[in-house]
Amino acid sequence: MAAAHGQTKTYFLYAAICSMVVDVLPGLLGRLSWQLAESRRREGETKLQNARRVEYLAYHDGLTGLPNRSMFSKLLSQSIGGAQRYNKQLAVAFLDLDRFKRINDTLGHEAGDQLLKEVALRLKACVRESDTVARLGGDEFVVLLPELGDGKYAAMAAQKILLQIAKAFVLIGQEFRVTASIGISIYPQDGLDEQTLT
Numbered sequence: 001m002a003a004a005h006g007q008t009k010t011y012f013l014y015a016a017i018c019s020m021v022v023d024v025l026p027g028l029l030g031r032l033s034w035q036l037a038e039s040r041r042r043e044g045e046t047k048l049q050n051a052r053r054v055e056y057l058a059y060h061d062g063l064t065g066l067p068n069r070s071m072f073s074k075l076l077s078q079s080i081g082g083a084q085r086y087n088k089q090l091a092v093a094f095l096d097l098d099r100f101k102r103i104n105d106t107l108g109h110e111a112g113d114q115l116l117k118e119v120a121l122r123l124k125a126c127v128r129e130s131d132t133v134a135r136l137g138g139d140e141f142v143v144l145l146p147e148l149g150d151g152k153y154a155a156m157a158a159q160k161i162l163l164q165i166a167k168a169f170v171l172i173g174q175e176f177r178v179t180a181s182i183g184i185s186i187y188p189q190d191g192l193d194e195q196t197l198t
Helices: 002-059 069-085 100-107 109-126 151-166
Strands: 089-097 132-137 140-148 169-171 174-176 180-187
Touching: 002 069, 069 089, 069 132, 069 140, 089 109, 089 151, 100 109, 109 132, 109 140, 109 151, 109 169, 140 151, 151 180
Parallel strands: none
Antiparallel strands: 089 140, 089 180, 132 140, 169 174
């Protein structure tokens, strides 16, 4: 009888251990499942952020954060379509900095980059929220003025831009002045497509 009693104790001990394992196992599996789901969620978020970053870089200038040539081309195409559909005007203002190469050559590329960033900020401050300022590359910028009610607005915006660019810039601790050249084309008078207008 003592042997049977000892076996019963052993069975109860094994049963208790198995019961504890059965109780703990779902918790462990649940925890592992949660960790796996969390890892997949983070991985998905990272992929989405990377995709957004790639898309942003594909359509924006890395230095100034302005739309680049590709994005500007899309926006201009859409604006031409809208202007054509609703019988409206739009203007494209093309701007480049005079003697920009000299600044890069004498002050260095860091100063040139600083100047381009500041020019981008000044250009954005000169136009309406609905207008688009883009950097095509180098020292070339373009401004899209959609829904142009009056051609005079384009001329006023160009004058405002030239005045802002003419104000002194502080580069590497020194004050510099630059000038810019600007040209304006108006849809539909000066062209009916993107290539002609730019």
